[in-house]
Every structure is written in C-alpha cells, then in structure tokens.
Amino acid sequence: MQPIQSVLETIIYSSDLPAVHAFYRDVLGLSPLGDPSQLAAGFRVSDTHVLLVFNPEVSRQPGRDVPSHGPTGAGHIAFRIQPDDFDAWQSRLTEHGVEIEQVHSWEQGGRSIYCRDPAGNSVELIDTDIWPDNRANRPS
C-alpha cells in the first residue's frame, strides 16, 4: 500500500464565486478550470493539485451527490512565490487595488505577504518553505 503522496484538492470558500474567480485568475494568475458554476470555481495550481472554491451556501446543503461541507468565516491558504519576485508581487497586488494586510519576516528565514481575497480569506504569498523537511520520517 502506497502512502498518500499529495493533496489533489485544496478547498476554500466564498459566497461570491465570480469575485473570487476574478481574484485568483487576474490577480494571482491561476489557471481556471473553466467558468465558475453555482457550486464552485476551480484552478489548477500544479500538475498534481487543484484549488477549489466552493459556495458554502450550496455545498453545505444536504442530499448532494457527494458528502456536504461548507464552513462560515475566513479561511487561509499560502502560495509559494519566488524570492526574487517578492517586491513584484507587492506591486502587483497594489496595482490591482488589493490591500496588503501585512508583510512578515520569519525567524527561520523567508518572508510572507498577506492580503485578503474578496471573501475575506487570508491569502499568504510566501517565498520560502519554512517547514521541516520530514518526508523521510513518514510513518508507515
């Protein structure tokens, strides 16, 4: 039995899918999985990974084809950017009228830019993998 190798779907939520669709496509430059539906907007972020944004007012309804979910309140996601592009990302956000909530320097090295998507989710652009590289210690 192979271990889990990846997260295929990362999920955040917004009750205004056209607004978040425009934000993640036009401001962050993600590649949409088509147009948003009433249920969700999607983006491919890597060869093995998609970001799905669900409307929680739809996805939390019972009796769907698949199990329901749909929290209320601000979530969080962090995207990896190149260190050389740190200043350019700040400029890009500002040019799109997106307020930079905070710039944070990590003790272990690396920096993050924080802003909010149109749903109020905390979006982080981080230039370093600040977490322990412990793949070798994976339990069986």
Next chain:
Amino acid sequence: MQPIQSVLETIIYSSDLPAVHAFYRDVLGLSPLGDPSQLAAGFRVSDTHVLLVFNPEVSRQPGRDVPSHGPTGAGHIAFRIQPDDFDAWQSRLTEHGVEIEQVHSWEQGGRSIYCRDPAGNSVELIDTDIWPDNRANRPS
C-alpha cells in the same frame, strides 16, 4: 515574474487538535511536523506542500503576529491515492473505526472514498486526477 507554482500550506480546522493529529498521522499515515501546539497541528504531504490544521478558536483571535482566520463548520480536502490501493484504504479506514460515508464513481473515470475526520471535515481519498490538465493555458 514567475507564476505561482504551488500551494505551500493547505489549511483545515479543528477545535480538538490532538484528535485530528492522531487521525491524520495514524489513519492516513501523514508525517507530522512535530507535536500539535495550542494553535495548530501540521503534516508534510509532499516535498513542496504541508497540511496545517488550525484551532479556529485560537487562530481567529485578533492581535496575533500574523493575520487572523478561523471558520466554523465542516471543510473539505481530497488526497490522491493509488488506484491499486482503493480497497486497501477502505479496509484501513474500517480497521481504525472510521465510518466510510460514501464511495463515489466519477463519470470521467476514477473513484473516491469519503469519510469524516474527528472535527467533521469531509475527507476524500481519490484515485484519479479528475480535473482538466490546463497548466499550458495559464494566463500571464
């Protein structure tokens, strides 16, 4: 300026971090980033990606070092598994006392196992990437 290449941090939430820590470590076999704190439990899922589980009662407090977030209600995450391991994953969940909420076959091919983590988040184990491979269409 390089496009965003990956999600570094995927976030879900639980007010009982020891319980979710045990679930993702022992049942799903993810590699913990140390012991859970009062704020969060973390796991490395690939060389470029971590899963963080925040206690929303802590992470939503204002005045933290970084911007606050913390929704209420069930979220969702999907992990990629190998097709050959589909039956073994069902057995593994059952052996750990985890109820299988649904098994779903996708029209485009591929199957998913759905269960809930101890916080009620909808956890999907999917054996195929069912999404369009549109990396080449990434907008600038």
